[in-house]
Amino acid sequence: MCTPNRIDLRPASARLSRLGAASLLTAAAVAVPPLLPGAAQQADAAAVSAQALSIAASKKGSPYQWGATGPNRFDCSGLTLYSFKRAGKKLPRTASAQYNRTTHISASSRRAGDLVFFHSGSSGSSVYHVGIYAGGGYIWHAPKTGATVRLERIWTSGVWYGRVN
Template sequence: MKNSIKGVSARLAVTGALALSLSGGLAVTAAPAADAAITSSQGVKAVSIASTKKGTPYRWGATGPRAFDCSGFTSWTFARMGKKIPRTADAQYRASIKLNRGQARPGDLVFYGGKRKTHVGIYAGNGRMWHSPRSGDVVKLAKIRSGAAFGRVR
């Protein structure tokens, strides 16, 4: 029994979710920081960083800082905050915490496309988002169109 408790304790401690204390009681520990969603103050910071690239040209496949495609722009913005997010709009959607429009706050991601998301921007509040829209255009603040999906960066 003593050896099995040590084995369980070791396995639980590795997960970061539960740990057995030396006295034999259970203790709950915080989830790993890597899974934590961005805070509202981090979201405001993301919007501020995104706004510094206003007027930067769109270029397919570009990840900045002199040109961006949509997901390159969001990846670059969050990297300035030490947050690594996937490269493509669809992968960013899959990795995000899904929200409805009423739950969205500044710094959340705004997605377009059907089942496979093909465009992404950063929610700025008041029904607007920063994004790098298409060839021939530039990073700008724009009104969110209908049909958008929302996600929060972990």
């Protein structure tokens, strides 16, 4: 809140450096996309992923139903398909097809909104489950018959990550 008659007693250099830093950051934010090819697309992809994550979280408590793609019941890939579709991106229907459609990334590169794939072998066709990474080692997913969409800690290190572009 502003105090109208208050005098700023900081040295002028401190006030200017603060203004300069803000101006520099603003200028960088405006100039970076044209300077870095693909930066705008990466920002758009991150926004879509964040929106998909929010949509998945909004489905908390929705019942699992094999083959269901929403809006009230889901299986695992149906939840990811629904969430990304509502965020403006099209995904294939099954977990393994979704894995094959994403850009594969390392665990150290993962970020909230990336897909997490559970698998039983070394090929994309061995993917049997998918969720949306929520950060902190957690995913939003539709786990199994009798369960509901929920936030859960990733229970194994044997997962792959994919980014929807």
